[in-house]
Amino acid sequence: xxxxxxxxxxxxxxxxxxxxxxxxxxxxxxxxxxxxxxxxxxxxxxxxxxxxxxxxxxxxxxxxxxxxxxxxxxxxxxxxxxxxxxxxxxxxxxxxxxxxxxxxxxxxxxxxxxxxxxxxxxxxxxxxxxxxxxxxxxxxxxxxxxxxxxxxxxxxxxxxxxxxxxxxxxxxxxxxxxxxxxxxxxxxxxxxxxxxxxxxxxxxxxxxxxxxxxxxxxxxxxxxxxxxxxxxxxxxxxxxxxxxxxxxxxxxxxxxxxxxxxxxxxxxxxxxxxxxxxxxxxxxxxxxxxxxxxxxxxxxxxxxxxxx
Amino acid sequence: xxxxxxxxxxxxxxxxxxxxxxxxxxxxxxxxxxxxxxxxxxxxxxxxxxxxxxxxxxxxxxxxxxxxxxxxxxxxxxxxxxxxxxxxxxxxxxxxxxxxxxxxxxxxxxxxxxxxxxxxxxxxxxxxxxxxxxxxxxxxxxxxxxxxxxxxxxxxxxxxxxxxxxxxxxxxxxxxxxxxxxxxxxxxxxxxxxxxxxxxxxxxxxxxxxxxxxxxxxxxxxxxxxxxxxxxxxxxxxxxxxxxxxxxxxxxxxxxxxxxxxxxxxxxxxxxxxxxxxxxxxxxxxxxxxxxxxxxxxxxxxxxxxxxxxxxxxxxxxxxxxxxxxxxxxxxxxxxxxxxxxxxxxxxxxxxxxxxxxxxxxxxxxxxxxxxxxxxxxxxxxxxxxxxxxxxxxxxxxxxxxxxxxxxxxxxxxxxxxxxxxxxxxxxxxxxxxxxxxxxxxxxxxxxxxxxxxxxxxxxxxxxxxxxxxxxxxxxxxxxxxxxxxxxxxxxxxxxxxxxxxxxxxxxxxxxxxxxxxxxxxxxxxxxxxxxxxxxxxxxxxxxxxxxxxxxxxxxxxxxxxxxxxxxxxxxxxxxxxxxxxxxxxxxxxxxxxxxxxxxxxxxxxxxxxxxxxxxxxxxxxxxxxxxxxxxxxxxxxxxxxxxxxxxxxxxxxxxxxxxxxxxxxxxxxxxxxxxxxxxxxxxxxxx
Numbered sequence: 002x003x004x005x006x007x008x009x010x011x012x013x014x015x016x017x018x019x020x021x022x023x024x025x026x027x028x029x030x031x032x033x034x035x036x037x038x039x040x041x042x043x044x045x046x047x048x049x050x051x052x053x054x055x056x057x058x059x060x061x062x063x064x065x066x067x068x069x070x071x072x073x074x075x076x077x078x079x080x081x082x083x084x085x086x087x088x089x090x091x092x093x094x095x096x097x098x099x100x101x102x103x104x105x106x107x108x109x110x111x112x113x114x115x116x117x118x119x120x121x122x123x124x125x126x127x128x129x130x131x132x133x134x135x136x137x138x139x140x141x142x143x144x145x146x147x148x149x150x151x152x153x154x155x156x157x158x159x160x161x162x163x164x165x166x167x168x169x170x171x172x173x174x175x176x177x178x179x180x181x182x183x184x185x186x187x188x189x190x191x192x193x194x195x196x197x198x199x200x201x202x203x204x205x206x207x208x209x210x211x212x213x214x215x216x217x218x219x220x221x222x223x224x225x226x227x228x229x230x231x232x233x234x235x236x237x238x239x240x241x242x243x244x245x246x247x248x249x250x251x252x253x254x255x256x257x258x259x260x261x262x263x264x265x266x267x268x269x270x271x272x273x274x275x276x277x278x279x280x281x282x283x284x285x286x287x288x289x290x291x292x293x294x295x296x297x298x299x300x301x302x303x304x305x306x307x308x309x
Numbered sequence: 310x311x312x313x314x315x316x317x318x319x320x321x322x323x324x325x326x327x328x329x330x331x332x333x334x335x336x337x338x339x340x341x342x343x344x345x346x347x348x349x350x351x352x353x354x355x356x357x358x359x360x361x362x363x364x365x366x367x368x369x370x371x372x373x374x375x376x377x378x379x380x381x382x383x384x385x386x387x388x389x390x391x392x393x394x395x396x397x398x399x400x401x402x403x404x405x406x407x408x409x410x411x412x413x414x415x416x417x418x419x420x421x422x423x424x425x426x427x428x429x430x431x432x433x434x435x436x437x438x439x440x441x442x443x444x445x446x447x448x449x450x451x452x453x454x455x456x457x458x459x460x461x462x463x464x465x466x467x468x469x470x471x472x473x474x475x476x477x478x479x480x481x482x483x484x485x486x487x488x489x490x491x492x493x494x495x496x497x498x499x500x501x502x503x504x505x506x507x508x509x510x511x512x513x514x515x516x517x518x519x520x521x522x523x524x525x526x527x528x529x530x531x532x533x534x535x536x537x538x539x540x541x542x543x544x545x546x547x548x549x550x551x552x553x554x555x556x557x558x559x560x561x562x563x564x565x566x567x568x569x570x571x572x573x574x575x576x577x578x579x580x581x582x583x584x585x586x587x588x589x590x591x592x593x594x595x596x597x598x599x600x601x602x603x604x605x606x607x608x609x610x611x612x613x614x615x616x617x618x619x620x621x622x623x624x625x626x627x628x629x630x631x632x633x634x635x636x637x638x639x640x641x642x643x644x645x646x647x648x649x650x651x652x653x654x655x656x657x658x659x660x661x662x663x664x665x666x667x668x669x670x671x672x673x674x675x676x677x678x679x680x681x682x683x684x685x686x687x688x689x690x691x692x693x694x695x696x697x698x699x700x701x702x703x704x705x706x707x708x709x710x711x712x713x714x715x716x717x718x719x720x721x722x723x724x725x726x727x728x729x730x731x732x733x734x735x736x737x738x739x740x741x742x743x744x745x746x747x748x749x750x751x752x753x754x755x756x757x758x759x760x761x762x763x764x765x766x767x768x769x770x771x772x773x774x775x776x777x778x779x780x781x782x783x784x785x786x787x788x789x790x791x792x793x794x795x796x797x798x799x800x801x802x803x804x805x806x807x808x809x810x811x812x813x814x815x816x817x818x819x820x821x822x823x824x825x826x827x828x829x830x831x832x833x834x835x836x837x838x839x840x841x842x843x844x845x846x847x848x849x850x851x852x853x854x855x856x857x858x859x860x861x862x863x864x865x866x867x868x869x870x871x872x873x874x875x876x877x878x879x880x881x882x883x884x885x886x887x888x889x890x891x892x893x894x895x896x897x898x899x900x901x902x903x904x905x906x907x908x909x910x911x912x913x914x915x916x917x918x919x920x921x922x923x924x925x926x927x928x929x930x931x932x933x934x935x936x937x938x939x940x941x942x943x944x945x946x947x948x949x950x951x952x953x954x955x956x957x958x959x960x961x962x963x964x965x966x967x968x969x970x971x972x973x974x975x976x977x978x979x980x981x982x983x984x985x986x987x988x989x990x991x992x993x994x995x996x997x
Contacts, residue, residue, distance in 0.1 A: 070636070070639065071632070071635070072632050072635075072636065086459040086460055087458050087459045087468075088459070089459070089468075089470065089487075092321055106498075106499045107499045107500065107618075108617075108618040108621055109618070109621060109622060109625065110612040110613055110614060110622045110625075110626075111498075111499070111613075112322075112561060112562075112613060113321070113322035113359075114325075114561065115322075115323075115324030115325065115326065115327075117454070127456075128454065128456040128467075130322060134625065135621065135622050135624075135625025135626050135629070136592055136610065136625055136626035136629040136630070137625060137628070137629040144456055144457070144458050144468075146456055146457065154457075154460075155459055155460045156456075156457050156458050156459060156460075156461070158458075170625070175628070175631075175632075261663075
């Protein structure tokens with residue numbers, strides 16, 4: 002019996018939990034990718050180690066196809082793992098997770114093909130690969146170099162599984178909607194109508210004026226909250242801006258000139274949040290940095306400030 | 310005595326496209342570091358796979374070469390006293406350098422004599438210096454994209470995971486980012502992950518081969534190509550040679566096994582360019598064609614591994630390609646629901662460049678400019694040119710070009726033909742981007758030629774007018790390529806086109822506010838294009854002095870400049886050239902000084918003046934005809950006949966006389982002579 006969709010998720014949860022990852026839950030604001038979850042975007046910054054894994058529902062309004070395309074969805078799931086600092090055997094760890102899913106790398110053709118990732122809205126970029134399984138991209142693997150415009154040190158490895166792709170492969174399905182979520186209930190049973198409705202909404206129904214107003218309100222609120230140095234509440238509004246921008250884009254309401262300007266506005270917000278987060282962690286004395294030698298190296302616990 | 314040295318930098322999978330450059334860099338760096346360390350060797354080569362960069366040095370000396378270093382001491386006159394006895398200063402110097410007094414020598418530096426100590430240094434044992442040499446090589450690699458990982462301070466192309474460093478079977482101790490060197494390498498990631506102990510170069514290569522890694526790049530490449538060709542032949546087809554793809558695949562695998570996959574022949578209704586792009590760019594497959602050159606419904610993939618379980622790999626790849634082709638099919642159907650023309654109005658929403666308006670505006674400029682050019686060139690296909698210009702950017706609004714940007718122009722042509730547009734219009738849509746790279750094909754249809762020139766002039770003029778121009782290695786809008794394209798088209802198609810007029814017209818098509826005025830823009834674009842023309846002619850073998858003589862002529866037809874360059878190159882070899890250059894030089898040197906233009910025959914005092922003047926008048930009648938008929942050799946031969954007149958003139962007439970009027974009149978006469986030369990080329994630039 003091939004793994005069901007939820008078996009795939011549960012297997013990954015179990016595997017990464019065994020490897021010492023915190024298993025977090027999806028973040029409750031709409032977002033385009035697991036990277037935008039504060040468990041990645043914020044935690045990738047600063048000196049504190051951080052190992053986490055979680056499922057992230059991800060929205061890409063322009064990718065909607067009214068449920069007619071077997072491979073494209075405007076709402077799908079990523080399985081996201083962050084290992085910070087990136088361990089020396091990070092690729093082996095990843096490949097073992099495939100073995101756990103029943104994919105024996107020895108029997109397939111697994112390739113790591115250069116793919117460099119950049120998110121202009123988050124001011125983030127990294128170098129890494131697409132992982133190909135017999136020619137199909139199943140995972141994005143990235144060593145973060147910058148986040149919110151700040152250098153990442155230490156560098157974390159980000160592993161993003163396309164779990165629908167993996168499930169299709171494991172279950173030998175040609176359409177994402179045919180994936181068995183559990184025995185007798187398919188992915189389509191659960192998500193197809195949503196795809197249809199959201200495609201209509203994203204492309205035709207969403208009210209441009211309302212969305213524009215919401216964008217402005219969210220941006221204003223993000224800035225206001227930032228002034229109070231409330232990092233995560235401010236970040237929530239950055240995420241809202243990003244999603245509203247994506248909706249406006251799908252709705253065809255943003256011209257190419259405006260596009261760059263909007264992206265710049267969101268990036269500035271993201272950068273300010275990153276800066277506040279770094280300052281906040283410093284004030285807190287980096288509580289997640291438990292290793293005495295590392296603390297010593299950074300000159301912590303001496304009442305002194307970090308010499309950067 | 311010498312030994313073998315082996316350095317293998319084991320990494321996570323490196324980007325295939327960066328490896329050719331990395332191999333070169335490693336070779337150069339190793340050569341220069343070994344030579345700086347005074348280490349001689351017989352042979353140095355590089356091996357490379359996605360997971361390793363290997364430096365193999367044979368016959369590496371066991372000791373550094375001895376070095377002789379000279380250290381400057383006190384001035385010679387301070388070194389010895391009147392009796393010739395050494396002073397305290399020189400004794401101290403010798404002591405500090407560890408040499409005896411009779412080992413000191415005297416040398417002159419900057420007009421003063423100094424005492425020098427000549428210090429011989431024994432070469433150190435190679436094994437002693439190698440750790441530092443290798444460390445410098447590894448940390449000195451200049452990758453165009455590099456990264457940090459974990460707590461690394463070093464930037465490298467991808468994380469370093471192991472290092473093999475051996476000299477004569479002995480480990481060269483070294484530590485880079487917590488990785489300690491050793492004599493253990495690793496085989497194929499999946500087929501032989503276990504460590505392998507190695508001692509020498511051949512052992513390394515052979516043991517890795519047993520462990521499913523072919524270290525030698527050329528061997529791997531040839532093996533792939535052989536397998537790919539054989540697989541295609543077995544299917545009754547052939548693969549088109551594609552060095553770029555072959556090279557990329559070579560750097561994507563350590564142990565290649567080619568396999569055949571198939572797809573439904575239904576997909577052959579998708580334009581072949583789309584199929585090829587999908588297979589090559591997205592999946593790195595080799596497309597297969599039959600003996601007619603038509604695509605067959607199959608592809609050759611190359612797996613990183615052996616033939617074991619190959620069927621699983623084949624099925625997986627077929628499924629991926631099918632999904633991609635389904636997508637392409639969908640886009641094609643969507644795009645062809647409405648004619649290409651319906652996309653034109655959407656271009657008003659697409660920005661060409663922030664300050665230069667939309668693609669829609671650009672389309673209208675291109676319509677006017679390409680029609681202007683077509684008329685200037687005397688083309689009759691005005692309608693087709695205008696139509697092609699209207700449609701040339703419309704494919705930017707299709708799904709297919711959105712998905713496959715490299716198909717711009719190609720899809721436009723395909724869709725135009727489907728819509729029943731005039732074939733020349735369709736072809737011109739494709740041709741207006743040509744040439745896309747150095748050596749690419751050039752437009753051949755009249756509409757394509759006019760439109761391609763218009764496109765490039767518009768790009769150059771618009772960008773220059775808002776202050777965007779290439780500097781150093783920065784050329785984000787590929788303006789050099791645009792200018793080179795103009796040169797290539799004009800020279801190859803032998804177009805008699807007044808570029809100055811075209812650029813002016815192009816400038817006036819812009820409605821946006823520009824920074825530079827028409828004069829400045831046109832002249833700087835013209836200079837920029839002349840520079841490219843100069844490069845092209847230089848590559849053709851035109852000598853630099855000839856180029857200097859013609860490149861800045863006040864001639865805005867590139868074709869004429871290039872013709873004159875080639876003609877002048879030959880004229881320099883002609884028997885009459887000596888007369889020609891002599892006839893030019895003296896008048897030129899004198900006439901540069903002063904003098905007006907107007908010759909007044911009534912001021913002539915010597916018959917030689919009158920004779921020269923009459924020769925000038927006669928030639929002024931005849932010469933323009935030669936120039937217009939582009940009979941350059943005849944033109945110059947005529948000019949050369951002036952030499953006897955000039956010789957007599959200079960024998961008998963003194964030019965620089967006291968009397969202002971007489972002097973100026975003679976200079977004016979010589980100026981007229983010189984002008985006839987300059988009308989063809991600036992002979993003063995020639996190196997004789």
